[in-house]
Amino acid sequence: MDTQITLRVDGADRPLTVDTRTSLLDAMRERLGATSAKKGCDHGQCGACTVLLDGRRVNSCLVLAVTAEGQEVTTSDGLAADGPHxxxxxxxxxxxxxxxxxxxxxxxxxxxxxxxxxxxxxxxxxxxxxxxxxxxxxxxxxxxxxxxxxxxxxxxxxxxxxxxxxxxxxxxx
Amino acid sequence: MREFRYEKAIDPAGAVALLTGEPEGAYLGGGTNLVDLMRLGVATPDVLVDVRQLTSTEVEDLPDGGLRIGAAVPNADLAAEPRVRERYPLLAQALLAGASGQLRNRATTGGNLLQRTRCTYFTDTTMPCNKRDAGSGCGAVEGLHRNLAVLGATHEGPTSPHTCIATHPSDMVVALRALDASVRVLGADGERTVPIAELHRLPGDDPARDTTLAHGELITAIDVPALPWATRSRYRKVRDRASYAFALVSVAAALDLDGSTVRDVRIALGGVAHKPWRATVAEDALRGGPATEAAFAAAAEAELAAAAPLADNAFKVPMATNMITRTLVQLAEARA
Amino acid sequence: MTATTERAVGSDVRRIDGPAKVRGLAPYAYEHEVDGSAVFVALVQSTVAKGRITSIDVSAAQAVPGVLAVLTHEDAPRLGDVAEELLVLQSDRVQYAGQPVAVVVAETSEVARDAVGRVVVRYDAQRPDVDLRADRDDLYPPEKLMGGFETDSVIGDVDAALAAAPVSVDVTYETPNEHNNPIEMHATVARWDGDVLRMWDANQGPHNLVPVITEAFGITADQLHITSPYVGGAFGSKAFTHVHQLIAGMAAKVTGRTVKVELTRQQMFSLVGHRTPTIQRLRLGALPDGTMTAISHEVVEHTSQNAEFAEQTATATRLMYAAPARRTTHRLAKLDVPAPTIMRAPGEAPGMYALESAVDELAEALGMDPVELRLRNEPERDPERDVPWSTRNLVACLRQGAERFGWADRDPRPGVRADGRWLVGTGVAASTYPTRRRPSQARIEAVPGKPFVVSIDASDIGTGAWTALTQIAADALGVPMDDVDLRIGDSRLPKASGAGGSTGITSWGPAIIAAAQELRDREVPPGGLTVTGSSGPGDEAEQYSSHAFGAHFAEVRVDRDSGEVRVPRMTAVFAAGRIINPTTARSQFLGGMTMGLSMALHEEAVLDATHGHYANHDLAEYHVATNADVGEVDISWVDEVDELHNPLGAKGIGEVGIVGSAAAIGNAYAHATGRRVRDLPLTPDKFFR
CATH class of the missing domain: 1.10.150.120 ([2Fe-2S]-binding domain)
Structure with missing residues (x-):
């Protein structure tokens, strides 16, 4: 079921269309071209997709993109906004x-x-x-x-x- | 993954009303288990009602000195909560022994109670599993069952519709079971309180059901009663690797000593049954008796006498016996 | 050319690809073509392990909005003459659980995965046979082992020597199915640009794939372009072509779109190979002074119905220790399993686990220190090939390792040390891995005032090749590293061997050096100059026996109540030729040692006897070591330069780190507990046997 949302990824507002089934990870990797966070298992078993969601580390493969609206998503690339972390x-x-x-x-x-x-x-x-x-x-x-x-x-x-x-x-x- | 509608409600009652009208719908909390199971095709809700921001994220004091934990409190926050660390070390330790830092940040207290088994025949939709696909049989009893149940399981052969040797995967519930917590539940007919002993069930002849909750009932909070001597408590988890693995066996225990006599004791086991296993046989044997290693070991053996293991999980019997014994010895030696 | 006095080779140079990798900006296979034009592939897999497909109904899947195509064996494009295991969607035959039986292409990955569940497949199924036992009556000797090794080797009368030996051991070890599990899941992006197949793919060398993919699609090498600049780990599973790469080409052809295939973690357990399980009987005979008189190593392993994969498990035993009577054999059981493949040190890792454990048991039987026993049996020449070593510094590794680890004060008695509830023990094992060089070519383009463009279809799967090859090129050209612009991971670059068998640096480095030498004596004209160089094995491979060696030491603690195993410290010393980059080399050794720890303590893929599938097919149930499993790791190497095989004097370093590490841990476990567990992994349950 498609729905319009806006994700805030690494400091930028990114409007996009997602399926309600789309994970935050897939929204970034398959729809926004933001590929800093990686997919290693898609089930919360490896940690490669870890992002900061409002400053807290979470597995973005287990977060539905529709639930992340209004939250600040930070990838490793986003940590380098002001030069390397x-x-x-x-x-x-x-x-x-x-x-x-x-x-x-x-x-x-x-x-x-x-x-x-x-x-x-x-x-x-x-x-x-x-x-x-x-x-x-x-x-x-x-x-x-x-x-x-x-x-x-x-x-x-x-x-x-x-x-x-x-x-x-x-x-x- | 099946298509679903994503809904938000204004308040818990609204969420209950929404889901009660959706027989194939589900509540979405942290999603760390549900989204995983949906991606596997194990869970197939057609509506998700997001309750993450509906129930409380607070931990409040109860008049008796206990705590009321909002269902939406993340596992990480609960483990870090100073009152939990001070009053209920076994609960903080159980939470910290579970999953990973990332998962604990996302997973909620309410959702943790409702985790589903990690039996690999349950999570693989191509395999027989009475819990996932009622009546299809059990692939585990003649397959991979090294980490499955040794207590309270139903084993009537691989093709029986009753056979189920699943274990409950949560660490947190083992501690809550030892603490005699109760679960506050909101349903279409109002609120009720379920003692945690009555929340989870054994497979019996209906392995598909994990809990006694009805469809649409929403966990809003967990009450942990005061237990002053729980300051002398501990959660010990044995797993295949040093971190980030489900329990082979775990023990949550609290010990109240009167000199060298056991005044009272709480023992619950994880990784051994379809629900957190309260070791009442061992507790009864110990109460009023000497706090010695020999007494602890005898009580542990008495508890495990009911075990009915299979070939590949028989190790859990001596492992659980040892873990009960050692945990109590350590508590007896510790300063309260 | 700028003169330089500093040598890059041998220097601690940080990874040149590091800044991009830490931010997540280095593009891996799936991260190409992210403009929204690509469509997504999902696989329908067989739920049975053996039988035939009797019907497939794709109508419900095709009806899902967004589904572009559903391919089955009835309508998929026909493939050319490729190996049987790769003939995907070509017939109704099912040979292993998880075999792809249909493929869905859809506008989004969510729709593709949904439609997969709507394809209805019916089978005429038979019960699979996945049971590996040494007493099966259908075991057979393969014609040859992988790598061209002989199946068996026999010198002298082994049985008589064993019978006559005053001290002997006769022990059987088992190693389980293991899976490579690189964290980057196998992925391919593919598109047909006219009659040219364009691919971005996760592999261990694009040229490795060219023969199979061109044959499969009936195209020439010029019509195939594979790009793979960054690869998220491989450990062997990405060395060869697997079915998903052919599926990508088929799906792209049928839909005319750019398609993305990313295997799920669960699918990786059946579709990209595994390390075969082994059953290994070791018999060693010795004189009371420790001199070995007989060595027998008999291996049973499995292969699949659709491929013969004969792992060279006992070949290291052919060279490790001197003994006049010696025998190695390999027998296969053809089972209803997916095709095995290579996994980090295929052969050596499981084989040396068994040999080095048996040597430890022999030391115990002799009442002799296990380091001393190994020193006592050091061969002057390769004991089976009867040729000299190019270099063999195992003795130095053992001595230096013992010194660094503090072995001298070791109490040999098993099961007598405790620290609280922990039983404590220490163990040692030796390591070896062959040194080889494979044919490779390189090209250098020189333009005055610009960096030298050095091109070679090498592959960096995490090994550090980006950095090490830049160092080698800089020295060969006599310029600083900044003046080298390296290009790797592209099938249109000069052909090179793949990353595997610890041959990268020894094969690619000399090709770059050869090209640089072409340039050294020439004036670069204003318009620039392009030179090429090539390198490959010579007579030295026949004249000498060449191997890297190493010695592992480990401390193990076993909880006497729970059976939990911890490895608080490991020490290893290697003799692996010239080290090009100490920083990245140390990481290679560390990675190998830790994977060996993981092999010792955690890893086992369990085949379900009824259904024939890998029952624990994800990273929650197939355990690999976590950060918390690794303690202090002390890594060093002896000064060694071996120029017989390549002008760098280098040996391979990617695999010698894993070989023997599991044995050192197993030996320490036995020393700690007083009981020998002879089947990996050492999970807590085994303590309660």
Whole structure:
């Protein structure tokens, strides 16, 4: 069932026609030509499609485009609106990727991790659940980034790439 | 995916009215399970009523010291909620053990309760499955069932219309079951409260039904009663990889000690049954008895005595026994 | 030409494709032709694994608004003489579950997927046979193994030597079906521009596809143009042509439109190959001092009804250790399964898992340190081919690895260490992978004042080829990297071998160097100059035995209550020739080691005995390692330059990292728990056997 909506992707209003069945991911990739977010499974099982939706990381393959009207969608490309994001630089510096396909999702996810840590959110490996500050140790980064599969398996390089920005943002000792 | 109409309502009552008139419609919350199942052809609603912005996104204090959790509170926010972390560590830990950061941001509390089984015969429309296609049989009992139920399942052979060895995939409900939460539900005839023990069901002779909710009933909130000694509680999940996997076995437990005696205890299991499994046999055995590893192990074994595993999931019996025992030992050793 | 004193080769150069990749701007196959003109293809797959289609009713699907065409075996374009496994929509015969039996083309992907569910197919089905067992009576020896290896090798009287051995082991290991699962799903965009087939495709080298696709559609190589600048991982599954690429060409032909085919993750389990499961019996005999007297490695694996894929599982055993009596055999079971394919270190990865586990068991039986046992059996020459090594530095890898890992203080007793509830153990295993070079050609265009345009149909599937080839070209031309404009991933560029078998750098690099040498002695006229160069294997392949080697060390922790397995640290040392780019090379080793960890702990595609399908066909149920599964990883390499095979002195590095890593973890598991699990993966349930 076709319907007219306007999506706000990486700071730009993008009017388009979608099927009610169209996912936010397919709306971007197949209808808007915005291909920064990737499709790796279409079922929320790999994280390649991760975007920030009103600043929170979500799997865009499981979001129906019609429900995303009025929300701010940010892809990895959108994080570079004012020049490269620090995560873009540290991923390159630490060679935190190989094929690069999961990478935009890793980076938007990492941006979400940093924001969640700044709010003091715990994770499954946080020992002191009631602590009001989060310290993004290596173990914390590994756990929090586990919703993003990397088959090239750059995990051990992704951790220091995220850690470096975490230090800069004051969420890692 | 079948074509569907997308509808928004003004308020919860409007949503209920809308869906009650649409026998093949469904509520859309976070969509992390429903959209997945629609894409697989497992769920085929012709109308989606978006309730994400209708029910509460707040966590409120109840007079007894408990909490009322709005159905639209995202899993991530609930896990991060300071009152949950302080009063109900097992609930925060269960939420954090589930899915991924991305999914927890999107998934709602109400939707989490209604997750459907991850049995691969259920999610594959080309396979027999009594839950998805009533009467078609069960592919799992003679197929891949390593991670399926060992307690409360119905096993009458692969072609029986009753056979179902599905498990409930949620971590959160295991903790809520241990906490004796209740679910507030709005239906066409008004509001009712369902104890969580009565929300989920065993497959029995009707495996297609996961819960006791009627079509059109909308979960609006979850009440978690006060349990002061739940500060000594824990959720332990065993899974195939270190993160981002469904439970093989999980344990939600809280322990109330009087010196070295068990004053009270709550134990619920995940990954072993069609619903979150409250270990009442073990609880009864422990109450008033010594808080020792031997007593914990004996109680766990008594609970699992009812298990009826298949060849490839028999490991869940000793695994669950060990996990109950170890979790209680750790709680007994922990500072309250 | 600008003189330069700095060498690019050997330098830590960041990926030149990095800035585009991190923002998501490097275009992968599906991301071409995004102007809205393309239409979408979805597949109807067989729900049975064996039988015949008796009827197909497409009327309901065709009636869906937006559906442009529905193709079935009754009306699809006829394909030329391609391999049986590729004859899609050509007959009513069904040979595996998930085989495409109809194809829908529609204006949108949503409509195409909807219409798929409305195609009604009826079958005359038979129960499939997907059961691999070593005692089947229909096992047969293939004529040859993949790569041209002999099926069997026998030297001496192996049975007599085993019977006479004072110490021996006789153990059987099993490895499961595994799936490559690159995160980019296989995708093809195709259009017919007149009689020219234009494709944007995810593959490991466009030229790999040219012979099959031209034959399938009856066109010449000039009538096919495949572009693949960026590929989102492959690990073997994108090396060869699969049915979806032919479906794309057919759908484009029938509709006259630009079509997009993107396999679903679930479809990738049946349509783009898998690593065959194996059953491997290892028998090793030794003297009390550890000297091996006999090695026997017998392999049973599966192949499909529609293809013979004979993986060279035991070939590494032919060269690893000295022993006078030796035997390797390979037998196949032809089952009702999809065709297997290559997956990172096909043969070596499962084969060395078994051999290196058995060597560990032999060390235990001897009461000897497993590093020492390997050192004791180091062969002077290739023990079966009887030729010298070009270079073999396994000993250095083992010694340096033991030093870095802290192996010296190891208590050999199994099952005696604990840290709280964790049982703790350590393990070691060796690695090897062949060094080869394949024929490749390159072209360089020089125009004064402009960067050198270096063209070769090489492929970067994440390996770092974009960067490493630019480094090689810069040094060969004697210019800074900025003065090289590299072009790869296009079938209209000079023909090169595909990315596979760890042969990229050793094949492509020398071709670029050869072209650069053509240019070095010549004056570039104002109008510019174009030169070509080529490279390929020579007599050295016959005269020497050439392989990369490595040594893996792992610490494993097993929870005594749950059976959960963790690998907090891994150390590996490699001897893999000259390293072109230490940064990207380290990532290749890391990726291989982690995939080996994933193989050890997680990966198994389960075939359903009744229905013949892969029951856990998605990324929620087929587990690959997550970030949280990987601990500290220590990677290094020995200084080694092997110029017998190529002027770079390089060996391949893409696969030696995975080989042996699963064995090191399995050996550490046995050391931790005191019990040997001989069938991968080491999931928690196996602790409760």
């Amino acid at each position: 620090r995560l873009h630089e540290t991923f390159v510096d630490h060679d935190a990727y190989q094929c690069g396909y999961c990478t935009p999702g890793q980076i938007t996810s990492a941006a979400g991790v940093l924001a969640e840590a700044a709010q003091g959110w715990p994770s499954a490996v946080t020992e002191d659940l009631v602590a009001d500050r989060t310290d993004l140790t290596d173990a914390e980064i590994r756990e929090r980034m586990s919703g993003n599969l990397c088959r090239c398996a750059a995990y051990a390089n992704i951790v220091p790439a995220v850690a470096q920005v975490a230090v800069e943002q004051g969420v890692r000792a």
